[in-house]
Amino acid sequence: MKKQTATATKKAPVRRAAAAKAATVAKRTARPAGPKPERKVITVQADPGSTVFLAGSFNNWDPAALRMVDKAGNGVYSATVALLPGIYEYKFVINGVWTLDPDPDRDWTQNGLGTLNSVLRV
Numbered sequence: 001m002k003k004q005t006a007t008a009t010k011k012a013p014v015r016r017a018a019a020a021k022a023a024t025v026a027k028r029t030a031r032p033a034g035p036k037p038e039r040k041v042i043t044v045q046a047d048p049g050s051t052v053f054l055a056g057s058f059n060n061w062d063p064a065a066l067r068m069v070d071k072a073g074n075g076v077y078s079a080t081v082a083l084l085p086g087i088y089e090y091k092f093v094i095n096g097v098w099t100l101d102p103d104p105d106r107d108w109t110q111n112g113l114g115t116l117n118s119v120l121r122v
Contacts, residue, residue, distance in 0.1 A: 044099075052095075054090060056091065088120045089120075101118035103118075106120075107121070
């Protein structure tokens with residue numbers, strides 16, 4: 001009987017260690033409850049070979065943070081952003097020039113610099 005007790009005692013720390021490891025993995029992979037980011041593809045037409053970036057409130061207006069890609073070489077540049085629900089302002093930076101979204105269905109708003117920003121609602 002003592003032999004079984006000794007074996008059971010030896011296995012208990014192993015089981016606790018495995019349970020602790022599983023709990024740690026669960027904490028790292030668990031996502032907080034709430035809204036999930038939505039992937040949005042934003043496109044703009046520019047001359048093929050242009051340098052096009054997307055800057056906005058979602059990337060602290062960094063004009064070089066998100067380079068847009070012309071996959072087909074036809075001047076249609078696109079970028080995908082994952083955004084939580086909300087309202088975002090943005091502009092394109094085409095060959096160094098800050099540009100509004102030319103899509104007539106996009107909203108715009110005046111910014112603090114006296115110019116306009118395009119508006120994206122997620």
